[in-house]
Amino acid sequence: MRTPNFEIRVLGPLEVVGADGAVPIDRPMRRALLGLLALRARQVVPREALIDGLWDERPPRSALRTLHSHVAHLRRALDAGGLGAVVGTRPPGYVLTAAPDQLDVDRFTRLVKADHDEPPEVAARRLRAALDLWRGDVLVDCAVGEWARAEVNRLHELRLQVVEQLCAADLALGGHRAVGAELEALVVRHPLRERLWELLVLARYRDGRRADALAAYRRAHAVLAAELGVRPGPALRRLEATILADDAPTGPVITSTVGNAPAVGDDAVHETPAVGNAPAVGNASTSGDAVRKTPAASDHVVSDPVVSGAARIPVPVTNLVGREADIAGLVDLLAERRLTTLTGVGGSGKTRLAIAVATAVARAEAVAFVDLTALSDADLLPAAVCEAVGVRDDPTPAALVRALRSRDLVLVLDNCEHLREGCAELVATLLGSCPGLRVLATSIEPLGVAGETVWPVGPLPVPDPGVRTLAQLRRSDAVRLFLARAALPAVRDLTDADAPAVAAICAGLDGLPLALELAAARTTVLTMTEIAERLREPGTLRGGPAHGRPHHRALEATVAWSYAGLRPAARPWFRQLAVFTGGWTLDAAAHVWRETTATALDALAELEAKSLVVVDRRGGRARYRLLETLRHHAAGRLAAAPAEDRAARDRHAAHYLARARDTDRRLRGPDAPHWLDRLAADHGNLRAALAWLAATRSPDELELAVALARYCRLRGRYAEGRRWLLEALDRREDLTAAQRAPAVLAAASLTYFQGSYAEAARLAGAALAGHRAAGDTSAAARCLRLLGSIACERGQYARATAHYAEAMLVHRDAGDEPGQADVLQMTGFASWLAGALDTAQPLLERALRHYDRLDDPENTASVRVHLAFVALHRGQDERARELAEQALTVFTGLDFGEGIAWAAHLLGLVDLRTGRATSALTRLRRSLSAHWQVGDRWRQTAVLDAMAAAHLALGDAVRAAELTGLAAALRDELGVPVPAVDVPALEQVRAALVERLGERRHAALARGAARSVQDVVAAEPG
The missing domain is CATH 1.10.10.10 (Winged helix-like DNA-binding domain superfamily/Winged helix DNA-binding domain)
Structure with a gap:
């Protein structure tokens, strides 16, 4: 290439x-x-x-x-x-x-x-x-808008699919133990991906750990039941059965290939009976047994007149796409329940689903269908139902009761929302007097009648973000509907190059059927890419069929129809939800609305009942969100009220500032992972809050950026957190050095983790001066600790120790046990890097006792890593492995990328020392990728040297020379030396390379090394 x-x-x-x-x-x-x-x-x-x-x-x-x-x-x-x-x-x-x-x-x-x-x-x-091409989150240092975030999410999902496939390939190659360890970490991060559980179960079984395999299956079962209320899928259940029979598969387990899935067939065509001769009320038999193909799924239908005493079911003019499970479930439900209401936001396909269910039921029962769209007066309801069931001389509720009291009938009432109270009263009267009557209703919200069963009609499933071919896309019902409604020439000319645009359209419209149909109508004049780019333009989702319902001819009109159905007092609630990005909690809604939690709960229940809010119940805590089409409408309504808009966004930012402050105080101790996860769930809201505070030049912007600094460190978001801090500082030139010091220290810390030592030292020095000017000795001690860490990685061990000693005096005087523990850990780290193992071990053991007493899992794991390196350099390989595995478990639970990378590096070194060079190379490559993703360039150099030693052990001296050359070049760029403790091993590797390659060739290979770590991992076979 x-x-x-x-x-x-x-x-x-x-x-x-x-x-x-x-x-x-x-x-x-x-x-x-x-x-x-x-x-x-x-x-x-x-x-x-x-x-x-x-x-x-x-x-x-x-x-x-x-x-x-x-x-x-x-x-x-x-x-x-x-x-x-x-x-x-x-x-x-x-x-x-x-x-x-x-x-x-x-x-x-x-x-x-x-x-x-x-x-x-x-x-x-x-x-x-x-x-290995991945260095972190896509465009992590770039603030991009909605359509780009969708592409970013697609790429992340695709990456996760690749991880699954790689684990499967490694299993097929016999790497059962190493893959099993990796999968243990993956199922912690992604507990709802059944494919990962399946691979973990198989890895444990193939490693001869049958009991562990069955235990992993039980964990998967418990997680899926608790989080989703479902049991494991067929593949995982079959695997459990074969393990119980001691007959699990032994061949390759690569069951599918990312990006190139088998084709999916065309839209299914459902067999339904003709309904032109519907049975008379009370007659359970059917006439007109001829069967024809009835495609089905738009709300745009042609209604027939009344025939033979019962209203004909409308005959759809388009195919039904998806909803097979809904139809089957509703037919069964109508046999058991007397009132079922289909609810959902306007345009979700409630009417079309009701038609399909009525058509299926009409094969064996009498059905009357009443379209209430054009009815504006609830007093006319009884007459409309009387007309549908053939009662013409006395259009009253009493006449209906007399006509239906002794008959069996399924009555379909379509579009009840604007006549909800009248429908509820009539239905309650009829059901209370007519034992053979069952009602199927459609409405944006439930009728509220006793005994009602609510069946939510949600959007159609959208394609997974990682799909790249049309064949893969057609697995999604949303895509199938969109293509079924698109112009024939546009569909005929599609290629795989159009797949991302089609996926973006369907995902951007949340799989909402009406929105998909309106977008499909534009394929006569726009390409797929142009539609995807114009989804939010006012005129794109407009222009439904002339015979369709007026509020279904434009998506905006449909959403406006739902909005108009809200009580005036509830409309501000809906509008103000537009300030959230990526969902929200009950407490967040209460704060933005300035309501009590009890009132906010009632408000969310009202909006959910009207299908305007989606509830996500996973994870033990309810979160709420708006479909994107609804959020866009709400944002437009809110923007039209500038004072309300600003006040809502101010309250939104204030809430997340308080959340960030509170969480920052909780990011030590055993509950830290829980609080990290909760804050991470609101990352989109944190970004939005910072953007709003920046736009309004609020001083709270800097405070929020500081409160998020530790979160950014623990989640490996060094670049983003640093950018937030520095941009906020640039906007606060009015502050004194003392006032700026906390933010400058936070920025210095994140800059240090990125390996920009000169800039980190400059910032830390400025922060130290500011804190000393303010008389804040505790904060000054933190600055000294950071300066010590910078000096340590630069190989200036004496200077580092002096900074640490000065910080320790402050912490001791203040009785600050966490500060003392941190200094002990850092001094121990500097000591073993300098090769002073006898000095390092007691310092680290003292730090470990402090952290155990403080119940601080992150730092406890960090100390174990340092002790593991001490053990490794003393030749205590198994002790080093045990400590590293303990640390890896904790870091994985914290989702702490830097710690995971350190532990993987150490385990790779243990494998190398114990003669398992291939396994070592796999661990080291993953460590390098992880260090690369979080931006820790200093530690990448040591991993590169270790990888060189592994290649040398495997006989590839050329690759080893290139890697040592790249490590040296990276150290020159950073301005750091080889840690003293690593010098003997590195000199031994270099001497072996010179012996095998010769001095000149070795030097040439080292000089011609790949230009970046990315180049290494892209070519590294692992």
């Missing part, structure tokens, strides 16, 4: 690398702009889409002019870096003309495509190469 003369990397922090090295793109907005263009490389991105991507729903008035300016500056920066005119102007926007091999996301996408016949070892190399 041709080596590109530049590369743009988005699978992590945005990076541009030209022929002469990194190309700086300093402004956050320009970095985001390049990231947006890279996500749509070689496609024209309209200016409107870029404005949405940069400013989301709140662009400034000068957005277009500002965009032009950013493009001009970006072009100059790229041209100066040797990339030339890579950003072109093509109406109606701009295009990034980079070739596929010049973008890491394109290389990743190409690598995940597979040949179904490839052997497991080939699949494993390919999948590892794909995963």
Whole structure:
């Protein structure tokens, strides 16, 4: 493959690398702009889409002019870096003309495509190469808007699918124990992915641990039951049965291939009887047995007149897509329950589902169908029902009771929401007097009649974010409906290149049937990509069939219909929910609404009953969200009331500031993982709160950024947290050095973790001066500890120890036990790095006793890692392995990427020391990837040297020389030496390389090493 003369990397922090090295793109907005263009490389991105991507729903008035300016500056920066005119102007926007091999996301996408016949070892190399392209969250340092976030989520889901496939390939190659350990960590992070549980069960069984395999199955069963209320799927149940029979599969377990799934057949066509001769009321037999194909699924139907004493069921003019399980379940339910109400937001397909159920029931029973859409007066309800069932001379409830008292009938009342009270009264009267009557109703909210069973009609399932082919897309009911309604020429000309746009359309519309149909109507004049880009434009989702219901001819009208059905007092509740991003909790809603928790609970129940709020009950705590189409409508309504909008966003930001402060205090101790997870669930809201505080120039922006610094560290979000802090500091030039000091210290800490030592030392020094000026000795001690850590990684062990000793005096005087424990750990770390193992061990053991007493799992695990390194350098291999595995378990539960990377590195070294070079290389590669993802460049150097030793043990001296060369180059870039404790082992490796390769060839290979860690992991076979 041709080596590109530049590369743009988005699978992590945005990076541009030209022929002469990194190309700086300093402004956050320009970095985001390049990231947006890279996500749509070689496609024209309209200016409107870029404005949405940069400013989301709140662009400034000068957005277009500002965009032009950013493009001009970006072009100059790229041209100066040797990339030339890579950003072109093509109406109606701009295009990034980079070739596929010049973008890491394109290389990743190409690598995940597979040949179904490839052997497991080939699949494993390919999948590892794909995963090794990732350096962290996609565009983690770029603030991008809604459509880009959807693409980011798609890429993350695709990456997770690749992880599953790689585990399967490694199992097929016999790596049962190593894969099992990795899967234990994965099921903790992703407990609802059954494929991971299946692989874990199989790995434990193949490793000869039958009891552990069955225990893993029981854990999966318990998790799925608790979180989803379901039992394991057929594949996992079959695996349990075969293990119980001691007959589990022994061959390869790669059951599917990411990015290249088998084709799915065309839309199913359902057999339904003709309903032109519906039976008379009271007659249980059917006439007109002829069967015809009735496709079905739009709300746009043609109604027939009354015939033979019963209303004909409307005959759909389009195919029904999906809903098979709903139809079957509702037919069964109607046999048992007397009142069933289909509820759901407008456009969810309630009417079409009711028609399908009525058609199925009409094969054996009398059915009367009443469309209430055009009825505006509840007093006319009895007459409408009388007409449907053939009672014409006396259109009253009493006459209906007399006619139906001795008959069996299924009465369908469609669109009851605007006549809800009248429908409820009539239905209660009829059911109380007519034992053979059953009612199927459709309404945005339940009727509220005693004995009512509510059947929510949700959106259609949308495609998984990782799908890349049309064949895969057709597995999704949302895609099937969209393509069934799209213009025939548009569907006929589709290729796999259109798959991402089709997936974005269906996901962006939440699988809402009406929205999909309206978007499909635009395929006569727009491409799939253009529709995906214009989903939020007012005119796109408009133009339903002329014969359709008026409120179904435009999505906005449908949502407005639902909004109009709210009580006036409830409408502000709905509008203000638009301030949330990614869902919210009951407490958050109460704060934004300025209501008590009890009132907020009632309000959410009311909105949920009207199908305007979706409830997610997983994880033991209810979270709520709006469908995106509803959120967009709510945001428009809120924007039309500027004072209300600002007040709601102020309260939203204040709530998440309080949440961040409270959580920051809880991020020590055994409950830290719980609080981390809760805060992470609101990451979108935290971003939104920071953006609002920045836009309003609120001083709370800086306080929120500081409160989130520890969260960002524990979750490996170094770049994002640092950016939040520095941008907030830039906007607070009015503060004194003392006032700025807490934020500067937090930024210094995150900068240190990124390996930017000079900048970290500068910031830490400024923070120290500020805290000393304020007389805050405790904070000054934290600055000294950070300066000590910076000196330690720079190899300045005496200076580090002096900083730590000065900090210890402060902590002792204050009786600060956590501070003393931290200093002991850090001094022990510096000691073993310097090779002073006898000094390090007692310091670390004292720190461990403190952390045990403080019940601090993160630091307890960190000390165990340090003690494991001491044990390793003393030749106590099994002790080192035991300590590292204990630490890995804790770090995995905390989802602490840095700690996971350290533990994996140590376990790789133990494997190398005990003669298992292949296993060592696998662990070390994963450690390198993890350090890369969190941005810890200092530790990458030690892992590279260890990988070189593993390659040397496996006989690949060339690769080993390249890796030692890259480690040396990276240390030169960072300005750090080889830790003293590692010098003997590294010199031994270099001496062996010189002996095998010769001095000149060794030096040439080291100088010609790959330019980045990404290059290493992309080529590393692992």
